[in-house]
Amino acid sequence: MNIGEVAERSGLPPKTIRYYEDIGLVRPQRSDNGYRAFRETDLHKLVFLGRARALGFSIEDCRTLLGLYEDESRESAQVKAIAEEHLTAIDDKISQLRDMRQTLSQLIDACHGDHRPDCPILSDLSGTPG
Amino acid sequence: MNIGEVAERSGLPPKTIRYYEDIGLVRPQRSDNGYRAFRETDLHKLVFLGRARALGFSIEDCRTLLGLYEDESRESAQVKAIAEEHLTAIDDKISQLRDMRQTLSQLIDACHGDHRPDCPILSDLSGTPG
DNA sequence: TATAGGGCTTCCAGTCACTGGAAGCTCAAG
DNA sequence: CTTGAGCTTCCAGTGACTGGAAGCCCTATA
Known part of the structure:
Protein backbone atom coordinates (compact mmCIF):
# COMPACT_ATOMS: atom_id res chain seq x y z
CA MET A 1 0.00 0.00 0.00
CA ASN A 2 1.15 3.50 -0.77
CA ILE A 3 0.59 6.29 1.68
CA GLY A 4 -2.52 7.53 -0.11
CA GLU A 5 -4.36 4.27 0.28
CA VAL A 6 -3.33 3.78 3.88
CA ALA A 7 -4.39 7.35 4.61
CA GLU A 8 -7.77 6.66 3.08
CA ARG A 9 -8.22 3.42 4.96
CA SER A 10 -6.97 4.70 8.31
CA GLY A 11 -8.65 8.06 8.11
CA LEU A 12 -5.38 9.83 8.89
CA PRO A 13 -3.90 12.48 6.59
CA PRO A 14 -0.71 11.49 4.74
CA LYS A 15 1.14 14.29 6.53
CA THR A 16 0.23 12.83 9.88
CA ILE A 17 1.32 9.36 8.83
CA ARG A 18 4.70 10.68 7.70
CA TYR A 19 4.95 12.48 11.00
CA TYR A 20 4.19 9.27 12.87
CA GLU A 21 6.99 7.59 10.95
CA ASP A 22 9.32 10.47 11.80
CA ILE A 23 8.73 9.97 15.49
CA GLY A 24 8.96 6.22 15.22
CA LEU A 25 5.35 5.14 15.76
CA VAL A 26 5.23 3.22 12.49
CA ARG A 27 8.06 1.86 10.40
CA PRO A 28 6.79 1.14 6.89
CA GLN A 29 9.12 -0.54 4.44
CA ARG A 30 10.22 1.16 1.23
CA SER A 31 9.62 0.22 -2.36
CA ASP A 32 12.38 0.40 -4.92
CA ASN A 33 11.11 3.77 -6.07
CA GLY A 34 11.48 5.18 -2.56
CA TYR A 35 7.77 5.18 -1.82
CA ARG A 36 6.64 4.00 1.60
CA ALA A 37 5.23 0.47 1.43
CA PHE A 38 2.69 -0.17 4.16
CA ARG A 39 1.61 -3.64 5.21
CA GLU A 40 -1.68 -4.56 6.86
CA THR A 41 -0.02 -4.48 10.28
CA ASP A 42 1.05 -0.90 9.63
CA LEU A 43 -2.51 -0.04 8.76
CA HIS A 44 -3.74 -1.66 11.98
CA LYS A 45 -1.28 0.39 13.96
CA LEU A 46 -2.41 3.59 12.29
CA VAL A 47 -6.04 2.82 12.99
CA PHE A 48 -5.07 2.12 16.59
CA LEU A 49 -3.28 5.46 16.76
CA GLY A 50 -6.20 7.29 15.23
CA ARG A 51 -8.58 5.90 17.81
CA ALA A 52 -6.27 6.48 20.73
CA ARG A 53 -5.70 10.07 19.62
CA ALA A 54 -9.45 10.53 19.24
CA LEU A 55 -9.77 9.54 22.88
CA GLY A 56 -7.30 12.29 23.67
CA PHE A 57 -4.30 10.16 24.57
CA SER A 58 -1.01 11.98 24.07
CA ILE A 59 1.45 10.74 21.50
CA GLU A 60 3.66 9.40 24.27
CA ASP A 61 0.70 7.54 25.77
CA CYS A 62 -0.04 6.20 22.31
CA ARG A 63 3.52 5.00 22.00
CA THR A 64 3.23 3.15 25.29
CA LEU A 65 -0.19 1.75 24.42
CA LEU A 66 1.08 0.54 21.05
CA GLY A 67 3.94 -1.15 22.85
CA LEU A 68 1.52 -2.89 25.19
CA TYR A 69 -0.71 -3.78 22.27
CA GLU A 70 2.18 -5.60 20.66
CA ASP A 71 3.44 -7.13 23.87
CA GLU A 72 1.72 -10.46 24.34
CA SER A 73 2.89 -10.68 27.92
CA ARG A 74 1.47 -7.31 28.97
CA GLU A 75 -0.68 -7.00 32.03
CA SER A 76 -4.02 -5.35 31.51
CA ALA A 77 -3.41 -3.43 34.73
CA GLN A 78 -0.76 -1.41 32.91
CA VAL A 79 -3.21 -0.38 30.21
CA LYS A 80 -5.90 0.40 32.73
CA ALA A 81 -3.56 2.58 34.76
CA ILE A 82 -2.72 4.71 31.74
CA ALA A 83 -6.37 5.03 30.84
CA MET B 1 7.88 49.51 38.23
CA ASN B 2 10.37 46.91 37.10
CA ILE B 3 9.20 43.67 35.58
CA GLY B 4 9.56 41.78 38.85
CA GLU B 5 7.13 43.96 40.68
CA VAL B 6 4.62 44.06 37.87
CA ALA B 7 4.88 40.28 37.60
CA GLU B 8 4.18 39.96 41.30
CA ARG B 9 1.24 42.35 41.18
CA SER B 10 -0.29 40.97 37.99
CA GLY B 11 0.32 37.34 38.78
CA LEU B 12 1.97 36.79 35.41
CA PRO B 13 5.51 35.40 35.06
CA PRO B 14 8.15 37.87 33.81
CA LYS B 15 8.70 35.66 30.76
CA THR B 16 5.06 35.97 29.82
CA ILE B 17 5.12 39.73 30.24
CA ARG B 18 8.15 40.02 27.97
CA TYR B 19 6.35 37.83 25.49
CA TYR B 20 3.31 40.08 25.65
CA GLU B 21 5.54 43.01 24.87
CA ASP B 22 7.10 41.10 21.97
CA ILE B 23 3.71 40.60 20.38
CA GLY B 24 2.62 44.13 21.11
CA LEU B 25 0.04 43.65 23.83
CA VAL B 26 1.82 46.01 26.22
CA ARG B 27 4.35 48.74 25.47
CA PRO B 28 6.22 49.58 28.65
CA GLN B 29 8.66 52.47 28.55
CA ARG B 30 12.35 51.97 29.23
CA SER B 31 14.52 53.34 31.97
CA ASP B 32 17.98 54.72 31.25
CA ASN B 33 19.51 51.41 32.28
CA GLY B 34 17.46 49.57 29.67
CA TYR B 35 15.05 48.04 32.16
CA ARG B 36 11.37 48.01 31.27
CA ALA B 37 9.50 50.71 33.18
CA PHE B 38 5.87 49.81 33.72
CA ARG B 39 3.21 52.35 34.63
CA GLU B 40 -0.03 51.63 36.45
CA THR B 41 -1.90 51.48 33.15
CA ASP B 42 0.49 48.76 31.97
CA LEU B 43 -0.23 46.84 35.12
CA HIS B 44 -3.97 47.21 34.54
CA LYS B 45 -3.58 45.86 31.05
CA LEU B 46 -1.60 42.88 32.29
CA VAL B 47 -4.20 42.09 34.92
CA PHE B 48 -6.84 42.36 32.20
CA LEU B 49 -4.84 39.96 30.02
CA GLY B 50 -4.37 37.54 32.87
CA ARG B 51 -8.09 37.40 33.53
CA ALA B 52 -9.05 37.14 29.90
CA ARG B 53 -6.55 34.32 29.39
CA ALA B 54 -7.90 32.61 32.50
CA LEU B 55 -11.29 32.63 30.81
CA GLY B 56 -9.68 30.91 27.87
CA PHE B 57 -9.72 33.77 25.38
CA SER B 58 -7.05 33.44 22.71
CA ILE B 59 -4.29 35.99 22.49
CA GLU B 60 -5.91 37.48 19.41
CA ASP B 61 -9.23 37.76 21.25
CA CYS B 62 -7.35 39.39 24.10
CA ARG B 63 -5.83 41.87 21.70
CA THR B 64 -9.26 42.77 20.39
CA LEU B 65 -10.76 42.94 23.86
CA LEU B 66 -7.95 45.19 25.05
CA GLY B 67 -8.61 47.43 22.08
CA LEU B 68 -12.28 47.64 22.98
CA TYR B 69 -11.39 48.19 26.61
CA GLU B 70 -9.39 51.24 25.60
CA ASP B 71 -11.89 52.46 23.07
CA GLU B 72 -14.35 54.74 24.83
CA SER B 73 -16.68 54.66 21.88
CA ARG B 74 -16.93 50.86 21.72
CA GLU B 75 -20.30 49.18 21.57
CA SER B 76 -20.89 46.55 24.21
CA ALA B 77 -22.41 44.40 21.47
CA GLN B 78 -18.93 43.89 20.03
CA VAL B 79 -17.63 42.61 23.32
CA LYS B 80 -20.62 40.41 23.86
CA ALA B 81 -20.28 38.89 20.39
CA ILE B 82 -16.68 37.87 21.05
CA ALA B 83 -17.63 36.43 24.41
C1' DT C 1 7.60 10.04 -27.89
C1' DA C 2 6.41 14.05 -25.50
C1' DT C 3 3.80 15.87 -22.00
C1' DA C 4 0.46 16.62 -18.49
C1' DG C 5 -1.33 15.29 -14.20
C1' DG C 6 -1.38 13.35 -9.85
C1' DG C 7 1.01 11.02 -6.25
C1' DC C 8 5.06 10.52 -3.97
C1' DT C 9 9.58 12.27 -1.77
C1' DT C 10 12.28 15.52 1.47
C1' DC C 11 12.98 19.60 4.00
C1' DC C 12 11.85 23.95 6.09
C1' DA C 13 8.77 26.93 8.39
C1' DG C 14 4.66 28.07 10.93
C1' DT C 15 1.06 27.20 14.41
C1' DC C 16 -0.17 28.65 19.87
C1' DA C 17 1.31 30.56 24.01
C1' DC C 18 4.55 30.29 26.30
C1' DT C 19 8.99 28.28 28.84
C1' DG C 20 13.91 27.17 29.68
C1' DG C 21 18.45 28.37 29.41
C1' DA C 22 22.78 30.80 28.23
C1' DA C 23 25.54 34.92 28.20
C1' DG C 24 26.02 39.18 29.87
C1' DC C 25 24.73 43.89 32.00
C1' DT C 26 23.00 46.59 36.34
C1' DC C 27 22.22 47.49 40.92
C1' DA C 28 22.12 47.31 46.01
C1' DA C 29 24.18 45.32 50.14
C1' DG C 30 27.99 43.96 52.83
C1' DC D 1 35.25 45.15 45.63
C1' DT D 2 32.68 41.30 45.49
C1' DT D 3 28.49 38.80 45.65
C1' DG D 4 24.09 37.77 44.23
C1' DA D 5 19.69 39.01 42.64
C1' DG D 6 17.38 41.06 38.97
C1' DC D 7 17.39 42.62 34.53
C1' DT D 8 18.58 42.27 29.35
C1' DT D 9 18.57 39.70 24.66
C1' DC D 10 18.50 35.76 21.87
C1' DC D 11 17.88 31.00 20.66
C1' DA D 12 15.62 26.72 21.10
C1' DG D 13 12.01 23.58 22.57
C1' DT D 14 7.18 22.22 23.67
C1' DG D 15 2.81 19.10 21.12
C1' DA D 16 0.99 17.44 17.26
C1' DC D 17 0.65 18.46 13.45
C1' DT D 18 0.04 21.47 8.88
C1' DG D 19 1.37 24.14 4.71
C1' DG D 20 4.26 24.83 1.07
C1' DA D 21 8.24 24.49 -2.09
C1' DA D 22 11.17 21.82 -5.06
C1' DG D 23 11.65 17.85 -7.34
C1' DC D 24 11.19 12.66 -8.52
C1' DC D 25 7.94 8.80 -10.24
C1' DC D 26 4.30 6.79 -12.79
C1' DT D 27 0.46 6.45 -15.89
C1' DA D 28 -2.45 8.01 -19.57
C1' DT D 29 -3.22 10.41 -23.55
C1' DA D 30 -2.12 13.10 -27.96
Whole structure:
Protein backbone atom coordinates (compact mmCIF):
# COMPACT_ATOMS: atom_id res chain seq x y z
CA MET A 1 0.00 0.00 0.00
CA ASN A 2 1.15 3.50 -0.77
CA ILE A 3 0.59 6.29 1.68
CA GLY A 4 -2.52 7.53 -0.11
CA GLU A 5 -4.36 4.27 0.28
CA VAL A 6 -3.33 3.78 3.88
CA ALA A 7 -4.39 7.35 4.61
CA GLU A 8 -7.77 6.66 3.08
CA ARG A 9 -8.22 3.42 4.96
CA SER A 10 -6.97 4.70 8.31
CA GLY A 11 -8.65 8.06 8.11
CA LEU A 12 -5.38 9.83 8.89
CA PRO A 13 -3.90 12.48 6.59
CA PRO A 14 -0.71 11.49 4.74
CA LYS A 15 1.14 14.29 6.53
CA THR A 16 0.23 12.83 9.88
CA ILE A 17 1.32 9.36 8.83
CA ARG A 18 4.70 10.68 7.70
CA TYR A 19 4.95 12.48 11.00
CA TYR A 20 4.19 9.27 12.87
CA GLU A 21 6.99 7.59 10.95
CA ASP A 22 9.32 10.47 11.80
CA ILE A 23 8.73 9.97 15.49
CA GLY A 24 8.96 6.22 15.22
CA LEU A 25 5.35 5.14 15.76
CA VAL A 26 5.23 3.22 12.49
CA ARG A 27 8.06 1.86 10.40
CA PRO A 28 6.79 1.14 6.89
CA GLN A 29 9.12 -0.54 4.44
CA ARG A 30 10.22 1.16 1.23
CA SER A 31 9.62 0.22 -2.36
CA ASP A 32 12.38 0.40 -4.92
CA ASN A 33 11.11 3.77 -6.07
CA GLY A 34 11.48 5.18 -2.56
CA TYR A 35 7.77 5.18 -1.82
CA ARG A 36 6.64 4.00 1.60
CA ALA A 37 5.23 0.47 1.43
CA PHE A 38 2.69 -0.17 4.16
CA ARG A 39 1.61 -3.64 5.21
CA GLU A 40 -1.68 -4.56 6.86
CA THR A 41 -0.02 -4.48 10.28
CA ASP A 42 1.05 -0.90 9.63
CA LEU A 43 -2.51 -0.04 8.76
CA HIS A 44 -3.74 -1.66 11.98
CA LYS A 45 -1.28 0.39 13.96
CA LEU A 46 -2.41 3.59 12.29
CA VAL A 47 -6.04 2.82 12.99
CA PHE A 48 -5.07 2.12 16.59
CA LEU A 49 -3.28 5.46 16.76
CA GLY A 50 -6.20 7.29 15.23
CA ARG A 51 -8.58 5.90 17.81
CA ALA A 52 -6.27 6.48 20.73
CA ARG A 53 -5.70 10.07 19.62
CA ALA A 54 -9.45 10.53 19.24
CA LEU A 55 -9.77 9.54 22.88
CA GLY A 56 -7.30 12.29 23.67
CA PHE A 57 -4.30 10.16 24.57
CA SER A 58 -1.01 11.98 24.07
CA ILE A 59 1.45 10.74 21.50
CA GLU A 60 3.66 9.40 24.27
CA ASP A 61 0.70 7.54 25.77
CA CYS A 62 -0.04 6.20 22.31
CA ARG A 63 3.52 5.00 22.00
CA THR A 64 3.23 3.15 25.29
CA LEU A 65 -0.19 1.75 24.42
CA LEU A 66 1.08 0.54 21.05
CA GLY A 67 3.94 -1.15 22.85
CA LEU A 68 1.52 -2.89 25.19
CA TYR A 69 -0.71 -3.78 22.27
CA GLU A 70 2.18 -5.60 20.66
CA ASP A 71 3.44 -7.13 23.87
CA GLU A 72 1.72 -10.46 24.34
CA SER A 73 2.89 -10.68 27.92
CA ARG A 74 1.47 -7.31 28.97
CA GLU A 75 -0.68 -7.00 32.03
CA SER A 76 -4.02 -5.35 31.51
CA ALA A 77 -3.41 -3.43 34.73
CA GLN A 78 -0.76 -1.41 32.91
CA VAL A 79 -3.21 -0.38 30.21
CA LYS A 80 -5.90 0.40 32.73
CA ALA A 81 -3.56 2.58 34.76
CA ILE A 82 -2.72 4.71 31.74
CA ALA A 83 -6.37 5.03 30.84
CA GLU A 84 -7.34 5.97 34.37
CA GLU A 85 -4.70 8.64 34.54
CA HIS A 86 -5.94 10.02 31.28
CA LEU A 87 -9.52 9.95 32.52
CA THR A 88 -8.49 12.03 35.50
CA ALA A 89 -6.83 14.53 33.19
CA ILE A 90 -9.99 14.73 31.12
CA ASP A 91 -12.06 15.30 34.23
CA ASP A 92 -9.73 18.08 35.29
CA LYS A 93 -10.05 19.75 31.92
CA ILE A 94 -13.81 19.45 31.95
CA SER A 95 -14.06 21.05 35.34
CA GLN A 96 -11.73 23.87 34.31
CA LEU A 97 -13.84 24.50 31.26
CA ARG A 98 -17.00 24.38 33.31
CA ASP A 99 -15.61 27.02 35.63
CA MET A 100 -14.75 29.22 32.66
CA ARG A 101 -18.12 28.61 31.15
CA GLN A 102 -19.88 29.52 34.36
CA THR A 103 -18.08 32.83 34.77
CA LEU A 104 -18.28 33.71 31.13
CA SER A 105 -21.97 33.02 30.76
CA GLN A 106 -22.73 35.13 33.81
CA LEU A 107 -20.84 38.01 32.28
CA ILE A 108 -22.59 37.54 28.96
CA ASP A 109 -25.98 37.58 30.66
CA ALA A 110 -25.08 40.77 32.46
CA CYS A 111 -24.01 42.54 29.26
CA HIS A 112 -26.83 44.27 27.45
CA GLY A 113 -24.95 44.00 24.18
CA ASP A 114 -26.10 47.11 22.38
CA HIS A 115 -24.55 50.31 21.02
CA ARG A 116 -23.66 51.69 24.44
CA PRO A 117 -20.05 51.36 25.61
CA ASP A 118 -20.53 50.23 29.19
CA CYS A 119 -19.96 46.53 29.50
CA PRO A 120 -19.82 44.23 32.52
CA ILE A 121 -17.54 41.87 30.65
CA LEU A 122 -14.84 44.48 30.25
CA SER A 123 -15.44 45.74 33.77
CA ASP A 124 -14.84 42.30 35.16
CA LEU A 125 -11.72 41.71 33.09
CA SER A 126 -10.27 45.04 34.11
CA GLY A 127 -11.00 44.32 37.75
CA THR A 128 -13.19 47.38 38.07
CA PRO A 129 -15.59 46.75 40.93
CA GLY A 130 -19.23 46.77 39.92
CA MET B 1 7.88 49.51 38.23
CA ASN B 2 10.37 46.91 37.10
CA ILE B 3 9.20 43.67 35.58
CA GLY B 4 9.56 41.78 38.85
CA GLU B 5 7.13 43.96 40.68
CA VAL B 6 4.62 44.06 37.87
CA ALA B 7 4.88 40.28 37.60
CA GLU B 8 4.18 39.96 41.30
CA ARG B 9 1.24 42.35 41.18
CA SER B 10 -0.29 40.97 37.99
CA GLY B 11 0.32 37.34 38.78
CA LEU B 12 1.97 36.79 35.41
CA PRO B 13 5.51 35.40 35.06
CA PRO B 14 8.15 37.87 33.81
CA LYS B 15 8.70 35.66 30.76
CA THR B 16 5.06 35.97 29.82
CA ILE B 17 5.12 39.73 30.24
CA ARG B 18 8.15 40.02 27.97
CA TYR B 19 6.35 37.83 25.49
CA TYR B 20 3.31 40.08 25.65
CA GLU B 21 5.54 43.01 24.87
CA ASP B 22 7.10 41.10 21.97
CA ILE B 23 3.71 40.60 20.38
CA GLY B 24 2.62 44.13 21.11
CA LEU B 25 0.04 43.65 23.83
CA VAL B 26 1.82 46.01 26.22
CA ARG B 27 4.35 48.74 25.47
CA PRO B 28 6.22 49.58 28.65
CA GLN B 29 8.66 52.47 28.55
CA ARG B 30 12.35 51.97 29.23
CA SER B 31 14.52 53.34 31.97
CA ASP B 32 17.98 54.72 31.25
CA ASN B 33 19.51 51.41 32.28
CA GLY B 34 17.46 49.57 29.67
CA TYR B 35 15.05 48.04 32.16
CA ARG B 36 11.37 48.01 31.27
CA ALA B 37 9.50 50.71 33.18
CA PHE B 38 5.87 49.81 33.72
CA ARG B 39 3.21 52.35 34.63
CA GLU B 40 -0.03 51.63 36.45
CA THR B 41 -1.90 51.48 33.15
CA ASP B 42 0.49 48.76 31.97
CA LEU B 43 -0.23 46.84 35.12
CA HIS B 44 -3.97 47.21 34.54
CA LYS B 45 -3.58 45.86 31.05
CA LEU B 46 -1.60 42.88 32.29
CA VAL B 47 -4.20 42.09 34.92
CA PHE B 48 -6.84 42.36 32.20
CA LEU B 49 -4.84 39.96 30.02
CA GLY B 50 -4.37 37.54 32.87
CA ARG B 51 -8.09 37.40 33.53
CA ALA B 52 -9.05 37.14 29.90
CA ARG B 53 -6.55 34.32 29.39
CA ALA B 54 -7.90 32.61 32.50
CA LEU B 55 -11.29 32.63 30.81
CA GLY B 56 -9.68 30.91 27.87
CA PHE B 57 -9.72 33.77 25.38
CA SER B 58 -7.05 33.44 22.71
CA ILE B 59 -4.29 35.99 22.49
CA GLU B 60 -5.91 37.48 19.41
CA ASP B 61 -9.23 37.76 21.25
CA CYS B 62 -7.35 39.39 24.10
CA ARG B 63 -5.83 41.87 21.70
CA THR B 64 -9.26 42.77 20.39
CA LEU B 65 -10.76 42.94 23.86
CA LEU B 66 -7.95 45.19 25.05
CA GLY B 67 -8.61 47.43 22.08
CA LEU B 68 -12.28 47.64 22.98
CA TYR B 69 -11.39 48.19 26.61
CA GLU B 70 -9.39 51.24 25.60
CA ASP B 71 -11.89 52.46 23.07
CA GLU B 72 -14.35 54.74 24.83
CA SER B 73 -16.68 54.66 21.88
CA ARG B 74 -16.93 50.86 21.72
CA GLU B 75 -20.30 49.18 21.57
CA SER B 76 -20.89 46.55 24.21
CA ALA B 77 -22.41 44.40 21.47
CA GLN B 78 -18.93 43.89 20.03
CA VAL B 79 -17.63 42.61 23.32
CA LYS B 80 -20.62 40.41 23.86
CA ALA B 81 -20.28 38.89 20.39
CA ILE B 82 -16.68 37.87 21.05
CA ALA B 83 -17.63 36.43 24.41
CA GLU B 84 -20.54 34.49 22.96
CA GLU B 85 -18.41 33.01 20.23
CA HIS B 86 -15.90 31.95 22.84
CA LEU B 87 -18.65 30.46 24.97
CA THR B 88 -19.73 28.36 22.02
CA ALA B 89 -16.17 27.15 21.54
CA ILE B 90 -15.99 26.23 25.22
CA ASP B 91 -19.24 24.32 24.96
CA ASP B 92 -17.93 22.45 21.95
CA LYS B 93 -14.79 21.48 23.81
CA ILE B 94 -16.76 20.37 26.84
CA SER B 95 -18.98 18.15 24.78
CA GLN B 96 -15.99 16.65 22.95
CA LEU B 97 -14.37 15.91 26.27
CA ARG B 98 -17.57 14.45 27.62
CA ASP B 99 -17.77 12.09 24.65
CA MET B 100 -14.18 11.00 25.24
CA ARG B 101 -14.85 10.61 28.91
CA GLN B 102 -17.89 8.48 28.26
CA THR B 103 -16.13 6.08 25.92
CA LEU B 104 -13.01 5.93 28.01
CA SER B 105 -14.76 5.25 31.29
CA GLN B 106 -16.77 2.45 29.72
CA LEU B 107 -13.57 0.85 28.51
CA ILE B 108 -11.98 1.27 31.90
CA ASP B 109 -14.94 -0.36 33.59
CA ALA B 110 -14.73 -3.29 31.20
CA CYS B 111 -11.04 -3.84 31.85
CA HIS B 112 -10.33 -6.12 34.78
CA GLY B 113 -6.91 -4.54 35.23
CA ASP B 114 -4.90 -7.43 36.56
CA HIS B 115 -1.89 -9.47 35.49
CA ARG B 116 -3.64 -11.06 32.52
CA PRO B 117 -2.94 -9.68 29.05
CA ASP B 118 -6.44 -9.53 27.60
CA CYS B 119 -7.77 -6.01 27.70
CA PRO B 120 -10.96 -4.47 26.29
CA ILE B 121 -9.24 -1.11 26.05
CA LEU B 122 -6.64 -2.40 23.62
CA SER B 123 -9.26 -4.46 21.81
CA ASP B 124 -11.34 -1.39 21.22
CA LEU B 125 -8.41 0.70 20.07
CA SER B 126 -7.28 -1.96 17.66
CA GLY B 127 -10.76 -2.29 16.28
CA THR B 128 -10.95 -5.94 17.22
CA PRO B 129 -14.62 -6.83 17.57
CA GLY B 130 -15.64 -7.95 21.03
C1' DT C 1 7.60 10.04 -27.89
C1' DA C 2 6.41 14.05 -25.50
C1' DT C 3 3.80 15.87 -22.00
C1' DA C 4 0.46 16.62 -18.49
C1' DG C 5 -1.33 15.29 -14.20
C1' DG C 6 -1.38 13.35 -9.85
C1' DG C 7 1.01 11.02 -6.25
C1' DC C 8 5.06 10.52 -3.97
C1' DT C 9 9.58 12.27 -1.77
C1' DT C 10 12.28 15.52 1.47
C1' DC C 11 12.98 19.60 4.00
C1' DC C 12 11.85 23.95 6.09
C1' DA C 13 8.77 26.93 8.39
C1' DG C 14 4.66 28.07 10.93
C1' DT C 15 1.06 27.20 14.41
C1' DC C 16 -0.17 28.65 19.87
C1' DA C 17 1.31 30.56 24.01
C1' DC C 18 4.55 30.29 26.30
C1' DT C 19 8.99 28.28 28.84
C1' DG C 20 13.91 27.17 29.68
C1' DG C 21 18.45 28.37 29.41
C1' DA C 22 22.78 30.80 28.23
C1' DA C 23 25.54 34.92 28.20
C1' DG C 24 26.02 39.18 29.87
C1' DC C 25 24.73 43.89 32.00
C1' DT C 26 23.00 46.59 36.34
C1' DC C 27 22.22 47.49 40.92
C1' DA C 28 22.12 47.31 46.01
C1' DA C 29 24.18 45.32 50.14
C1' DG C 30 27.99 43.96 52.83
C1' DC D 1 35.25 45.15 45.63
C1' DT D 2 32.68 41.30 45.49
C1' DT D 3 28.49 38.80 45.65
C1' DG D 4 24.09 37.77 44.23
C1' DA D 5 19.69 39.01 42.64
C1' DG D 6 17.38 41.06 38.97
C1' DC D 7 17.39 42.62 34.53
C1' DT D 8 18.58 42.27 29.35
C1' DT D 9 18.57 39.70 24.66
C1' DC D 10 18.50 35.76 21.87
C1' DC D 11 17.88 31.00 20.66
C1' DA D 12 15.62 26.72 21.10
C1' DG D 13 12.01 23.58 22.57
C1' DT D 14 7.18 22.22 23.67
C1' DG D 15 2.81 19.10 21.12
C1' DA D 16 0.99 17.44 17.26
C1' DC D 17 0.65 18.46 13.45
C1' DT D 18 0.04 21.47 8.88
C1' DG D 19 1.37 24.14 4.71
C1' DG D 20 4.26 24.83 1.07
C1' DA D 21 8.24 24.49 -2.09
C1' DA D 22 11.17 21.82 -5.06
C1' DG D 23 11.65 17.85 -7.34
C1' DC D 24 11.19 12.66 -8.52
C1' DC D 25 7.94 8.80 -10.24
C1' DC D 26 4.30 6.79 -12.79
C1' DT D 27 0.46 6.45 -15.89
C1' DA D 28 -2.45 8.01 -19.57
C1' DT D 29 -3.22 10.41 -23.55
C1' DA D 30 -2.12 13.10 -27.96
